[in-house]
Amino acid sequence: MSALVLLLVVIGSWVPGFVGTAAAAVLPWCGLALALVAVLALFSARRVLLVILLPALVWALAIFPSLPGFGAAPSADAAPLTVVSQNVRAHSGGAAASAAELAGHGADVIALTELDADSLTAARDALAAEYPYSYAIGTVAVWSRSPLANAQPLTLGLDWRRALRVEVQTPAAAVAVYVMHAASVRPGHQQDRDTMLSGIADAVASDPAESIIVVGDFNAASADPALGAIRSQLDWVRPTDGTLGMTWPAALPLARIDQVFVRGLDVQSSTTQRAGNSDHLATVTSVSVRGGDSDPAP
Template sequence: MAVSGLILLFAVICAWVPGAIGTAAAAALPWTGLALAIVAVLALFLARRVLIVLLVPALAWTLAIFPSLPGPGSNPATDAAPVTVVSQNVRAHSGGAAASADDLASLGADVIALTELDADSLTAASAALAEEYPHSYAIGTVGVWSRFPIDDAVPLTLGLDWKRALRVSVQTPDADVAVYVLHAASVRPGQQHDRDMMLSGIAQAVADDEADSIIVVGDFNAASADPALGAVRSELDWVRPTDGTLGMTWPASLPLARIDHVFVRGLDVNSSTTRRAGNSDHLATVTSVSIRMPSAESVPEP
């Protein structure tokens, strides 16, 4: 049991290592904690002295998982109306884009972002959303539909030779919000350079963005504690699930990792959860935000 604890400690430490090792360890991090708990229970009944040894990996795991733990929603200090933004990877060639679009619209979403779109799923989703969401923009494998007007639509390559991300400005009733939709490159053993390059690219894009309010949603293909998300986390606030879970999104039938994320700047997060929609292999993220309006004391007199 002591040796198992030390092995698990090594696995936790690997979650801080950039590259393929950190990516794999971050994906396994929640389950490493479960393994530690099992070893601790066994030690409690069979060899209590081993519990002292297990304190070190338990502390390391707590530090590693802490930034990914659920949190409470906020109570906005202003009267800004909440805006619900939903996002889902609809799984290309699944034929379920229209069903996903209908399910997400039924949640009362104001902005719907879809990723992993192919030509047929884009057509199906657009037809399903056209009436309620008259404002839209799509490029490559990503698209966004909005109840509110959008402008300044820009496709983003983020280092690739084709487009898997976009930025639009959504004109909400209270203020404009810059909405980024990302479909990061897939990760395979020995092949994660493109994914890491896109995550660095989106971090640089938001760092250069002068918008007061920003939300970034989509499929990041990176678990919550993945070191590759470090640059994005340094520029934006990672939105914690507010439903008491770790917000895991993939695979939908038995979620094992949260690879679909939400990041914000200049916005208050009222709530954030996940929902099943259509027949995708990803759960959707459902996030309610409010514009962080300046308080009366901070507004200079004319």
Template sequence: MIDVEHRPPHTRRAPTAAARWLAVASIVLLFVVAGGWIPGIVGTAVAAALPWLGLVLLALLVIALFLTRRMIILILVPALLWILAMAPAFPGLPGQTGSESASASELTVVSQNVRARSGGAAASAAELAQSGADVIALVELDGDSLSAAQNALATEYPHSYTVGTVGVWSRYPLTDAEPLTLGLSWKRALRVEVQVPSAPVAVYVLHAASVRPGHQQDRDTMLSGIAEQVAADPAESLIAVGDFNAPSTDPALAALRAEADWARPTDGTLGFTWPVAFPLVRIDQVFVRGLDVVTSNTMRAGNSDHLATLTRVR
């Protein structure tokens, strides 16, 4: 009689169990990633988590590689869908600067949510001015922080316009300044025209309403409103900055993406801006039309819970 070596039952079952769990995880992730195209709170929640779901998918691929390679094909389905969903938020390449005339036509715009009642508006304003910015946009300003910012910027940025909780300071003259309600009953946005020597640039500054479970309509209304404003704006060159309270791939930004280009970070990162201690999501956005992005990155300033965005355009 020939003895046949039998593997322990648990050894045979291990790959099957791993395959089963990987299959379930892949299907769940497929539906989660697909939810990023659903307008409303579902799309916003998925958009916030989407960059980190890439790490989950990578972990599943590594597990499949070692335990059950036949599952790799199944995991690639949500992985490819993830790449498609994340594509609009991937980093970009810096633009070329080159000639002296090109440098002369560049405009640097910085924007930050300075966090109301933090007492750090003056520090934020001073540090943002040190970046060499031509235009500084600040949002979530209360009475004290507005006064502090005005005092800190008055000398280098003599041209300013503020309304509600948002403000803009410029080295160049401002014209056609107007407050924007964007469909709400209070003013949390503005538009000005910066008289840059090379050509005027329309600048929008926005502080969108917050997002909380069951309370998202105000934010969506504002994002829809600014998309309509940009679509109707006759300016050849414009830039929209501020705290949009929307992750980069949020479906609520789709209408604005159709009218202007999202400024991709050029520092090789995804440009996360909040919270400052450990940035998890980008909710402070930059959109441009009729302008080329030379560089776009983030920087710390003051004691806000938001990183500032710093964008150089031409």
């Protein structure tokens, strides 16, 4: 019976809507449950191992796209770029601490989401000296050591602004950076999130930029079917630290809902980091920017 339940959960992660969203969140932990059942079977009824073989195979196929990866070796003719992103939790009073800690680790671009007016001001004050270029709209903002160009607010199909696009003018080439904070999900209320995820996929699909990185709080686990559209347009950045890159909740991360996607960039490393008192870990992604890219269109 337990094997059947696990099989249903795994298959559910391929179903669009709330079922798929919920199943994707618990999908990584189904592997632990399967391992526990297998261990118990070794000491009680080994024939049960045959029963869990199918759920284990289906789980492996479902989880494979979300498994850790390996970073590419730095290229001699490419410029390094480190982009960090964190949901700093509105009204937590920790935006300044998050910004300072992330800057202290040498980030070139810092993206923060779920900013209220006070936390935006605090982050600006903390980053002004080292990150002279910035752009903010709604609850999202980005700071950069390199100049920014063609900054744009994005609604992504909704009537409020929780996303942006800028072009970071690195020494090698311009990189289009998208920052988003997807709407929340709860039973019966996930259409806004799905609309935003579809909207960001449409935006990058029509973006002629050769180098793109998308970061932020997607409110969707790595295997969520709602990420299918953007996965078809960009490469999902796999954690390179040997983990699944869980980001939430920070005290005991159980799901990776803060995502990173790229196109035209070589990922050197990707990991997570605690910063401030947010309930999200930050994503830290280092890429190589190849020279000779054409400038992204506005």
